[in-house]
Amino acid sequence: KVQFNETIRLANGTMDVTLNTATNNVVMNFNDSWGQNNFIGMGYTVQPGYDSSNLQVVSIATSGGGQIVDEAGNIMTDFGIPTNLPAGIVIDGVLPSVAITSAATDPTGTSPIPVTITFSETVNNFEVTDITSNGLVSNLMGSGNVYTADIYPTPGMVTVDVGASVAQDLAGNGNSAAPQYSITYCNDDASMNTLTTSAGLWSPLTAFDP
Numbered sequence: 001k002v003q004f005n006e007t008i009r010l011a012n013g014t015m016d017v018t019l020n021t022a023t024n025n026v027v028m029n030f031n032d033s034w035g036q037n038n039f040i041g042m043g044y045t046v047q048p049g050y051d052s053s054n055l056q057v058v059s060i061a062t063s064g065g066g067q068i069v070d071e072a073g074n075i076m077t078d079f080g081i082p083t084n085l086p087a088g089i090v091i092d093g094v095l096p097s098v099a100i101t102s103a104a105t106d107p108t109g110t111s112p113i114p115v116t117i118t119f120s121e122t123v124n125n126f127e128v129t130d131i132t133s134n135g136l137v138s139n140l141m142g143s144g145n146v147y148t149a150d151i152y153p154t155p156g157m158v159t160v161d162v163g164a165s166v167a168q169d170l171a172g173n174g175n176s177a178a179p180q181y182s183i184t185y186c187n188d189d190a191s192m193n194t195l196t197t198s199a200g201l202w203s204p205l206t207a208f209d210p
Contacts, residue, residue, distance in 0.1 A: 006070050013066020018059040025058065092171035096120050096145075098162050100181035107184035112138070112150035115160055119145040119175060123167035130166035134159055135185075153185035 018025050062068060068076035097120040104110050117131070126147060128140035136152040137160075151160060160181040165174030 008068050008070050008076065010062075011067045011069050013062055013064035015066060015068060016059075016061045016063055018061075020058045092169065092173065095173050096123055096167070096169045096175040098167075098175050098178040100160050100162060100178050102181065102183060104183060107186045109186050111185065111187075112152045113158060113183060113185065115149050115151055115181065117142075117147040117149065117162060117178070119147075119167065121145055121169050123169055123175060126167035130162060132161045132163065155185055155187040158183050158185050 070076075099118050100115055101118070102113060102115045104113050113135070117126075119126075122144045126140075128137055128149065131137045131140070131149055133151050135154060135158050137149055138152065139148075139150040141148050151158060162175070162178040164177040167175050169175075
């Protein structure tokens with residue numbers, strides 16, 4: 001709300017109120033349809049990617065030949081903003097990003113494969129079912145912006161994903177999707193069993209039977 005020290009109205013044109021969002025300033029336009037009062041109420045919808053720890057009105061101006069006048073017809077000429085304003089509103093329209101990493105080297109014989117899911121900020125409502133993989137996902141632990149989980153793999157390429165909007169930051173913004181994490185799992189026991197089975201098809205007695 002922009003508060004004036006007396007009742008005013010906008011004569012023609014437009015009044016432009018600029019808000020500082022830290023990312024980009026936002027200009028809100030008002031015409032004479034808001035009538036005559038000593039304040040102007042406004043609603044601002046936070047845009048994706050915009051944030052500010054102290055949303056404030058940083059300037060007021062008129063355009064299109066507009067004039068702000070009081071009941072006596074005096075034209076407003078001082079558009080200075082007081083410097084002793086109370087703290088503004090905190091806005092956050094930035095989506096949390098997320099990355100998936102592992103201490104395991106690629107390729108790996110480790111099972112389960114440990115993975116770390118790191119968000120760019122604190123999030124809520126992140127659950128084990130929010131992690132998708134062609135392995136078995138288990139043991140999700142953590143809080144805030146860092147979580148760990150175990151992936152029980154099958155031999156071959158193992159992939160791990162975290163989709164978009166499965167967790168929310170404190171302002172309610174859903175996360176962006178994580179780049180897919182992949183690693184190759186080599187099960188030596190499975191490889192040995194495959195070789196043994198193949199070798200069992202060949203008989204030394206048959207090969208050397210006179």
